[in-house]
Amino acid sequence: xxxxxxxxxxxxxxxxxxxxxxxxxxxxxxxxxxxxxxxxxxxxxxxxxxxxxxxxxxxxxxxxxxxxxxxxxxxxxxxxxxxxxxxxxxxxxxxxxxxxxxxxxxxxxxxxxxxxxxxxxxxxxxxxxxxxxxxxxxxxxxxxxxxxxxxxxxxxxxxxxxxxxxxxxxxxxxxxxxxxxxxxxxxxxxxxxxxxxxxxxxxxxxxxxxxxxxxxxxxxxxxxxxxxxxxxxxxxxxxxxxxxxxxxxxxxxxxxxxxxxxxxxxxxxxxxxxx
Numbered sequence: 033x034x035x036x037x038x039x040x041x042x043x044x045x046x047x048x049x050x051x052x053x054x055x056x057x058x059x060x061x062x063x064x065x066x067x068x069x070x071x072x073x074x075x076x077x078x079x080x081x082x083x084x085x086x087x088x089x090x091x092x093x094x095x096x097x098x099x100x101x102x103x104x105x106x107x108x109x110x111x112x113x114x115x116x117x118x119x120x121x122x123x124x125x126x127x128x129x130x131x132x133x134x135x136x137x138x139x140x141x142x143x144x145x146x147x148x149x150x151x152x153x154x155x156x157x158x159x160x161x162x163x164x165x166x167x168x169x170x171x172x173x174x175x176x177x178x179x180x181x182x183x184x185x186x187x188x189x190x191x192x193x194x195x196x197x198x199x200x201x202x203x204x205x206x207x208x209x210x211x212x213x214x215x216x217x218x219x220x221x222x223x224x225x226x227x228x229x230x231x232x233x234x235x236x237x238x239x240x241x242x243x244x245x246x247x248x249x250x251x252x253x254x255x256x257x258x259x260x261x262x263x264x265x266x267x268x269x270x271x272x273x274x275x276x277x278x279x280x281x282x283x284x285x286x287x288x289x290x291x292x293x294x295x296x297x298x299x300x301x302x303x304x305x306x307x
Contacts, residue, residue, distance in 0.1 A: 062086065063096055067105060071121060076114035134257060134266040135166050137299035141268060141292035142169045148288050149270055151277065152176060154252070156185065156192045157266040161204060163187060163196045171272060186246070188213045188227050189220050191254035192267045194240035197231045199256045199264035205231060219244035239290055243279040251277040253285055255293035260301030268293045 065086060070077065083093040097115055100106035104120035134157055142153045152171035156163050162184040170176050179185070187193035187208045197205050213222040221227050234240040243251040254269035270277060270289055277285065294304070 059096075062088065062092075063100070066093070066096055066100070067117070067121065070106060070115060070117040073116065076109055076112065076116040078114055082115065134259070134296075134300065137296045138257060138266060138268055139167070140299075141296045142167065145169075145268065145270060145288060145292050146171060149285060151270040151272040154179070154192070154269050154271055155266060156269070158196060158200060158204075159184075161207070163190070163192045163267070165192075166266070173272065173276070175273065186214065186216070188222075189216055189242060189245040191240040191242040191252035191269050194230060194234050194242060195254045195256050195267045196264070197227075198234040198240065199258075216246045217244055217248055219248075221245065239286055241277070241279055241281060243274050243277075249274050251279065253277050253281050253289050255290045256297075257293050257300065258297040258302040260303075262302060265300060266296075268296060 066082065069082065069085060079090055079094060079097070082097070083090045086093065097106055097108075100118070101108060105118045106115055107118045108115050135155060138155045142155060145151075145153045146169050150172040152173075153169040155166045155168075157166055158164070165179050165181050165183045165185065167181055168179065185192050187197055187204060197208055209224045209228060213224070213227065214220070215222050221230060239253065239255045241251055241253050250271070251274045252269045252271045254267050256264050257266040257268060259265045268289060270285065
């Protein structure tokens, strides 16, 4: 039995809804959850683990996994029979990544920053109210620092996050100041009042650092990138040892990062206000 639902004000348009349509949507949702599960997993997963985590039968999980295998979205280790994300997902990601204008604008500046400082350079932007690393350019130091592209950074405990709180949507700041703040180290800011003061300082000076906030001996120096509306759209940062990037960085590093972010902003159509 089918049910027709007329759209208000447009009697000539109607959507036919059947029980099979609901089943189809559930299958699509399940496939997307399955891909996300494998993409987040650090190691290949057993069929039983996948089925249990998704709350479905092994037979149903196996059926969807076989379909994804055929399309290249999932691969299976023949020895362990475990499943992991396939190369097709990376291929699609690379195909659409260049469409992010902010990343295109930041890439030349990332190269320039690495050449000028030899430090690791990272770029981030907001995704679903999380600051996500879009790209990382390894430094030329003895010890490398950085996080994988796609990683979400804590707003209160990272230089990228502090830039987002200072220049991003007000809802981010309201949320950060109203929720418990995780203590990664003894130096991590966990008091809302202290975080509020740090946000205001970042807004005034135009750059942020986060020494020892997530890991002892590691710091980042970040600056905001703005678009043609003068709205914050991303962040550029140096990442390295506190030996080279102290809590109060040398003027040279501050100028390098802020100049790079300003140049990326100009590529996005941003124009600095006259003094």
